[in-house]
Amino acid sequence: MSDSLPTPTDCDSGRKRSSALELGPRKKSCVQDPLTLLCNGIIFFGDLADGKSEEELTATERRELKVFRELLKQIPHFESRILESSEEEVIIMADLHQIQKGANGARSDDTKGIKGTVIDWITPKGQALSPPIARNSKTGRGFHHERTGALLCPAGLDWSNNDIKEKLRAGTIRVAGDQWPLVLYDGFRYDPEDPWNGLLRSGILAAKFVFTSPSSVDQEPKATRSGNARIHGMRAMTKASIAYIATQVRFSLTSAAVFSRTDLVTDSERFYNSIVDLLEDPEEKDEVDSLLTWWNRQLFSAYAEPERPSNTNTALAKIVRNAWP
DNA sequence: CCTTAGATTAAATAGGCTGC
């Protein structure tokens, strides 16, 4: 990390931009326009090769060139790769970061929305939660609340057993991501005799909220414009979108304030993967097929023809989301 | 080895904007 970049005071934005483009496993998101940076860098190199002097560049261009050089230095073989690659490949590399950025933003929007409305559909009809849960805060959720605790309780465990309840609250019993909570089951009822009974058929409202539109959750939708599904040409639920919704719902019930794939307490990543694993298991194909059919009847029976997909980063990201979050 | 301050990052949040 001995960074030879002198970091003049007027150049900190440049540093950010360079680090944002590392092609490592970690995604950096503060870059404004990675594509421009890459393209300009290549153009600069071409100009310099043609005998153009560096002094002819503007201050901004020199700074950009500097960032570009730093980039080449930091990433092994990046120089040869980028100078050999076609224009299309450069665009793809830059877009990957934009898409990741869009995906993060979209997920964040969903988390925010579900956090509020989930309160409505875990509240028994005509009753109130006691104690009440704030719509905009995660405090008071998780195992410490009777309702969210019951829904988060692993399906095989008995929440009404005080000993178990206390151990869940104290953390003596740690719930891993592949121990599925009761909230995944239709009517919040788990059937030990038939584990498939109702499994993954509970998050309709959340799915509608995300995919069709927030108001499509209500009896009388007041949508005045198209929702996500129609905008992005989504015609059906996929295995990944079912797992995505389940993950969002599960997270919304926890008291954790920050969504993190790698957080081992919420264990969201393992939870998501465990559902995808089940849905992709060839031996479960029949059950999965009928599950998908069921979901599509719930969500898309009223959806006739989707519009053409739009082209924004977020739109691309949401398409990606249905294949890989 | 551990602590600690500072930097860096991802994510949450509020709120504004646009198109219908």
Added chain:
DNA sequence: GCAGCCTATTTAATCTAAGG
């Protein structure tokens, strides 16, 4: 006036480097 998109700001977690 809704739905989705976008931006600026805040917050929390993680990393780094220096010092004890």
